[in-house]
Amino acid sequence: MTAINPLTVGIKVCKCLTAFGDEKETYHNLIDQNCALKAQAVFGENGGDNVPLSLCNEMRATYPPRWISLLHKLLSDLPDKPWGTPAYPIIISSSNFGVDQLFAYSKNNNSNYLKNSTPYKNVEWVSNEFKLGSACTIISHACVSSNIALIYGSKLLQRSHVEEVLVLSYDFLSPFVTGGFYSLKILNGDFPKPYSDCETGSIALGDGAAFAVLSRKKCDVNIDAQMSYNECFHMTRNNPDGSGFRNIGNLILPFLKDKKVWINGHGTGTLEAGKLESTLFNEVFSGAPLVSWKGSLGHTLGSCGLVELAIAIESIKNNQTPGTIGSQRPCFSDNVALSSFKNNSYNGVVLASNAFGGAHAIMLISYD
Amino acid sequence: MIERYIKNYHKIGPFNEILDNDFIKKLKQEFPPLLARRMTLLSLLIGNVCKNFKLAEEDEIVYATTCAEGLSLESFLLSFPTPSPLHFQNSIHPSGIEQVLIARQQPINNLLPINGAPQTIILNALMAIMHTQSEYSYLISGEEKGNRLSDVQITNNCSYAYSIEFCKDNTDAIGKLCWKPCSTDSLDTVITGDDFIKFLDCKKELELQHKNFGKFKITWH
Numbered sequence: 001m002t003a004i005n006p007l008t009v010g011i012k013v014c015k016c017l018t019a020f021g022d023e024k025e026t027y028h029n030l031i032d033q034n035c036a037l038k039a040q041a042v043f044g045e046n047g048g049d050n051v052p053l054s055l056c057n058e059m060r061a062t063y064p065p066r067w068i069s070l071l072h073k074l075l076s077d078l079p080d081k082p083w084g085t086p087a088y089p090i091i092i093s094s095s096n097f098g099v100d101q102l103f104a105y106s107k108n109n110n111s112n113y114l115k116n117s118t119p120y121k122n123v124e125w126v127s128n129e130f131k132l133g134s135a136c137t138i139i140s141h142a143c144v145s146s147n148i149a150l151i152y153g154s155k156l157l158q159r160s161h162v163e164e165v166l167v168l169s170y171d172f173l174s175p176f177v178t179g180g181f182y183s184l185k186i187l188n189g190d191f192p193k194p195y196s197d198c199e200t201g202s203i204a205l206g207d208g209a210a211f212a213v214l215s216r217k218k219c220d221v222n223i224d225a226q227m228s229y230n231e232c233f234h235m236t237r238n239n240p241d242g243s244g245f246r247n248i249g250n251l252i253l254p255f256l257k258d259k260k261v262w263i264n265g266h267g268t269g270t271l272e273a274g275k276l277e278s279t280l281f282n283e284v285f286s287g288a289p290l291v292s293w294k295g296s297l298g299h300t301l302g303s304c305g306l307v308e309l310a311i312a313i314e315s316i317k318n319n320q321t322p323g324t325i326g327s328q329r330p331c332f333s334d335n336v337a338l339s340s341f342k343n344n345s346y347n348g349v350v351l352a353s354n355a356f357g358g359a360h361a362i363m364l365i366s367y368d
Numbered sequence: 369m370i371e372r373y374i375k376n377y378h379k380i381g382p383f384n385e386i387l388d389n390d391f392i393k394k395l396k397q398e399f400p401p402l403l404a405r406r407m408t409l410l411s412l413l414i415g416n417v418c419k420n421f422k423l424a425e426e427d428e429i430v431y432a433t434t435c436a437e438g439l440s441l442e443s444f445l446l447s448f449p450t451p452s453p454l455h456f457q458n459s460i461h462p463s464g465i466e467q468v469l470i471a472r473q474q475p476i477n478n479l480l481p482i483n484g485a486p487q488t489i490i491l492n493a494l495m496a497i498m499h500t501q502s503e504y505s506y507l508i509s510g511e512e513k514g515n516r517l518s519d520v521q522i523t524n525n526c527s528y529a530y531s532i533e534f535c536k537d538n539t540d541a542i543g544k545l546c547w548k549p550c551s552t553d554s555l556d557t558v559i560t561g562d563d564f565i566k567f568l569d570c571k572k573e574l575e576l577q578h579k580n581f582g583k584f585k586i587t588w589h
Contacts, residue, residue: 135580150506180456232469
């Protein structure tokens with residue numbers, strides 16, 4: 001078996017945008033146990049049942065897209081480097097890209113919407129908007145998109161001609177994706193009432209975007225190890241024997257060494273996956289506290305890994321980790337932290353995401 | 369200079385026409401009937417070019433497609449206001465390769481699904497192969513011919529799939545891929561996925577260069 005290269009990199013900058021605002025605003029709202037979710041029409045301006053969504057602005061089909069001002073807000077803090085050149089390559093990840101524009105085109109045939117209608121056209125349009133170069137890789141792997149982007153960005157940094165890598169991820173909701181999840185019957189139509197009676201559990205969705213600048217130099221916060229694992233058991237279910245969660249946990253465990261960690265899990269609200277994640281991580285990581293913030297922010301889909309990394313870094317800076325909002329006891333296992341807790345005694349964080357197809361991604365970050 | 373040896377490759381297509389039911393039925397015979405019923409055309413084509421792989425968990429797959437499950441995308445959009453869960457599911461990248469791996473119950477550690485413009489996706493995919501760390505890696509790519517949305521380049525205008533098996537060891541290799549990562553001042557080579565699959569049949573030497581991706585050379589033994 002090939003020895004695993006942990007792909008250690010420094011995180012020079014990491015910022016995010018959610019319905020609460022930037023990573024600082026998001027963090028403080030989570031500490032205050034605020035919920036960004038609101039019951040809103042699943043098809044936006046086209047109506048439909050109410051489902052829990054957290055939106056940065058109104059979900060409407062517009063050109064220019066509703067999300068471009070949000071990306072401007074996020075990228076206003078982007079360090080000034082020749083991004084998109086071979087020495088400063090970009091990786092853009094999403095599970096949505098400009099699919100809101102494609103959906104709008106399918107309704108009214110306005111050719112303006114075609115400019116963002118495919119992932120590569122969307123990336124070209126965004127790159128032009130922000131004057132980014134064309135040395136760009138586009139990655140889309142459902143809800144582990146940004147994690148896979150971080151892994152690939154770390155690989156690029158192994159080449160001596162690459163100085164830094166920009167990983168940018170964005171997922172803005174539209175009827176395409178809210179309608180899709182609605183069709184799977186896993187959005188909580190009774191929100192804000194709890195969904196405890198729903199057999200399979202329920203999720204909420206949210207807008208989210210984030211970027212990270214990766215460096216081969218050691219930074220205040222570093223990714224010590226990151227890897228992925230694809231169960232390929234079923235498209236919409238994890239292997240009930242928990243092997244997916246056990247395997248991804250065991251892949252990163254050797255790199256923890258004697259670190260004391262807390263864990264940001266995936267925790268979308270689906271019961272089977274939640275039970276597997278919490279019980280298996282309790283076992284593999286010996287009871288390390290486990291939190292999820294999706295009960296407040298919603299699931300930010302392909303960008304969730306990078307959005308939640310930015311929030312985890314804020315948690316480190318503030319010595320306090322937000323608890324798991326939107327949950328109540330009994331939990332599946334004792335490691336689930338419902339309330340916020342002081343994290344001064346910890347020196348590492350494990351962040352895990354998973355996706356359709358049983359795709360898993362995990363990273364260990366450490367800090368001085 | 370970074371090298372990978374080509375152990376094998378498989379291809380199917382390209383097909384400019386809509387594939388007939390008998391042909392699709394033959395593709396489906398390679399999968400359990402209950403699963404095959406729900407599989408997309410692209411996944412069936414990918415399944416065909418991957419059927420002889422002895423995939424190990426520590427191998428790496430680079431999966432490259434520009435339009436992905438175009439037919440599912442078209443069907444999903446048409447299904448509103450009662451969105452179809454099957455077409456939604458199938459339209460989520462990287463469904464094409466995942467349907468095959470799931471049907472064959474083949475877990476894998478590293479799956480890198482990339483998208484990109486037709487003119488650069490091959491270069492991006494080859495660069496991704498050069499960053500794989502495991503002994504064996506696979507480049508798997510394909511497109512499926514769409515219907516109404518192919519007129520506006522949202523879905524592809526032909527169907528095909530191919531797979532190339534790479535190894536760090538040159539035993540029994542049939543070819544070699546070399547890469548110089550540095551940028552070059554020469555004109556950028558443009559090669560689309562639709563062109564690349566035709567190149568695989570010719571088995572001629574191929575040189576590709578691009579300011580963003582460096583210089584690639586494929587030679588055959």
